[in-house]
Amino acid sequence: MTTWDLPAGSGEDWVAHYDRGRPGWPDEVASLPGLAPSAEVLDLAAGSGKLTVVLRKRFDAVIAIEPQPAFRAILREHIPGLDVRDGTAQGLPVGDATLDAVFVAQAFHWFANRDSLDEIARVLRPGGVLVLMWNLPRGPWVPSTLNAERILLDRAPALDDAVDPLDFSRAHATDWRRIVEDSIFGPIQERRLPNAQILDAEGLMAYYASMGWIAELPDQERIPLLNEARSRLTADRYRRDWETMLFWCGLQPQ
Ligand SMILES: C[S@@+](CC[C@H](N)C(=O)[O-])C[C@H]1O[C@@H](n2cnc3c(N)ncnc32)[C@H](O)[C@@H]1O
Numbered sequence: 440m441t442t443w444d445l446p447a448g449s450g451e452d453w454v455a456h457y458d459r460g461r462p463g464w465p466d467e468v469a470s471l472p473g474l475a476p477s478a479e480v481l482d483l484a485a486g487s488g489k490l491t492v493v494l495r496k497r498f499d500a501v502i503a504i505e506p507q508p509a510f511r512a513i514l515r516e517h518i519p520g521l522d523v524r525d526g527t528a529q530g531l532p533v534g535d536a537t538l539d540a541v542f543v544a545q546a547f548h549w550f551a552n553r554d555s556l557d558e559i560a561r562v563l564r565p566g567g568v569l570v571l572m573w574n575l576p577r578g579p580w581v582p583s584t585l586n587a588e589r590i591l592l593d594r595a596p597a598l599d600d601a602v603d604p605l606d607f608s609r610a611h612a613t614d615w616r617r618i619v620e621d622s623i624f625g626p627i628q629e630r631r632l633p634n635a636q637i638l639d640a641e642g643l644m645a646y647y648a649s650m651g652w653i654a655e656l657p658d659q660e661r662i663p664l665l666n667e668a669r670s671r672l673t674a675d676r677y678r679r680d681w682e683t684m685l686f687w688c689g690l691q692p693q
Pocket of ligand 1: 486
């Protein structure tokens with residue numbers, strides 16, 4: 440059985456595809472001015488732990504908060520001993536003023552609102568930092584995957600002309616910046632970091648299978664579609680250059 444050849448409608452299958460196929464984060468995202476290894480930090484909306492593993496390399500104390508049980512199970516399996524908690528950005532299971540930084544990777548667009556920012560501010564110590572990041576594509580898969588993608592794109596839902604149905608990163612395009620600038624967090628600083636991803640053909644299929652619209656197709660459509668795309672992938676390895684857009688801002692004195 441191939442990795443994507445599983446019944447649709449199961450969040451656990453989707454999270455496994457997510458974990459295998461989506462890009463991770465460069466180590467530099469954890470090296471921010473003023474955040475020493477002794478800092479106590481939170482990975483909010485931790486997913487399967489792609490950022491958590493990077494934070495654990497740098498910081499002594501890392502908490503991961505994730506609302507989806509299937510992701511929490513992967514977090515516990517991948518990172519034994521990790522402090523994993525069920526919670527949302529609007530209700531963090533963390534005490535007042537107990538953390539030095541809250542990191543949010545590829546997720547802030549889901550809760551870019553005043554309630555979440557107030558809640559994040561509540562758990563930060565004075566001078567604490569909010570760190571946001573998104574991966575954006577900076578080139579196509581190499582070697583070309585167009586032959587495989589054509590079969591997927593033929594089945595893709597009609598989206599805005601500017602939107603690529605096989606590019607998850609469009610989700611960051613909210614007005615999150617204005618919302619943060621209007622909050623009690625200070626000026627936003629930013630850095631761009633190169634972030635290459637290399638996958639074998641099965642991993643690339645997991646990337647495609649992790650697209651929400653593909654995961655939601657009924658089995659009788661999804662499995663043959665993915666098998667047809669897989670038959671068109673002939674290379675052993677595929678590489679893609681992403682760019683990590685890193686943003687951080689401090690909690691302003693009140
Ligand atoms: C695209 S995943 C990102 C996962 C991980 N941070 C990464 O870098 O791969 C988005 C995550 O946001 C989480 N999420 C969505 N809404 C949330 C909310 N209101 N509070 C906390 N997490 C949320 C989802 O459960 C999911 O794990």
